[in-house]
Amino acid sequence: MKTAIKCNCGQRILARDVMQTGYYLRLIGPSFVYVKYRCSRCKKLGEQFVKQEEWEDGILHDIPSEVTPEDKPRFDAMGKIDIHECIDAHFELDRMSNMRELLDAIEEAKK
Numbered sequence: 001m002k003t004a005i006k007c008n009c010g011q012r013i014l015a016r017d018v019m020q021t022g023y024y025l026r027l028i029g030p031s032f033v034y035v036k037y038r039c040s041r042c043k044k045l046g047e048q049f050v051k052q053e054e055w056e057d058g059i060l061h062d063i064p065s066e067v068t069p070e071d072k073p074r075f076d077a078m079g080k081i082d083i084h085e086c087i088d089a090h091f092e093l094d095r096m097s098n099m100r101e102l103l104d105a106i107e108e109a110k111k
C-alpha cells in the first residue's frame, strides 16, 4: 500500500503544502519523519509523523503520470532534501510538551 499524508478533511498533502519537515530519531523503536503542512483545501495547519520505513520519495507527490518529465528531477531532488533536512524536528518536538499529543500524532501516522 502506498503511503500518503492526508489532512483531517481528506485532502492529500503534497510537497507544495509542506512548510517543514524533520526527522525524529528514536533509540528504541521506529524512527519517524515529521511533516508540518498547511492544507491546500481547508487551509488548516497540521502535522503528521510517518514511519521512516513507510516514507518514500513519492509520498508528497501526485501519481507519477501527473508529473511532467521536466518536473520529475526537481521532485526527486525535493524528496531527498525532505528526508535529510532533519534538524528542525527536535525544536518542534520540544514544543509538544504534552506527551499525549505526541503519542496521538504517532498513532495518527500509523493509520
Ligand SMILES: [Zn+2]
Pocket (backbone or CB within 6 Å): 007, 008, 009, 010, 011, 039, 040, 041, 042, 043, 044
Ligand atoms: Zn484540509
